[in-house]
Amino acid sequence: MWEILSLVLIIVFVAAAIVAGALLWRSYVDNGGGGAGLFKPKNEKRLDVVEQAALDGRRKLVLIRRDGKEHLIMTGGPVDVVIETGIDTGIENLKRSRSSGDVVEAPIFSRSARKMGQAAGDA
Numbered sequence: 001m002w003e004i005l006s007l008v009l010i011i012v013f014v015a016a017a018i019v020a021g022a023l024l025w026r027s028y029v030d031n032g033g034g035g036a037g038l039f040k041p042k043n044e045k046r047l048d049v050v051e052q053a054a055l056d057g058r059r060k061l062v063l064i065r066r067d068g069k070e071h072l073i074m075t076g077g078p079v080d081v082v083i084e085t086g087i088d089t090g091i092e093n094l095k096r097s098r099s100s101g102d103v104v105e106a107p108i109f110s111r112s113a114r115k116m117g118q119a120a121g122d123a
Helices: 002-031 091-100
Strands: 047-054 060-066 069-075 081-088
Touching: none
Parallel strands: none
Antiparallel strands: 047 060, 060 069, 069 081
16 A cells, blocks of 8 residues: 555656756746746737738738737738738827817828829829
8 A cells, every 4th residue: 555655656746846847947948047937027918919800711901019009911812911000009199089079081092083084104
């Protein structure tokens, strides 16, 4: 009976030593130092997927936030495309515009509309 109990205790001790060694090794490799990584606070996430929407079977739009700026990306086609970059998160701007009641209209397209019979390259 005592042989079985001592064998189980030895197995539990060896397993605990392996787990502790793996945790220390992981913190050493991740942080380049001793066991300081175990007690150090985790870094705040800088990258986050805010929203995504499927366009068709292959492509989708992804809104990504990085360091307080948002980027709109279209993925899944032959080439991934950055549609808009550096979008302000706009929390302060939204609060300001709601409090003032002003409506700001910005042009959607920067080019002027073509006239009837005018080709794309014509001036």
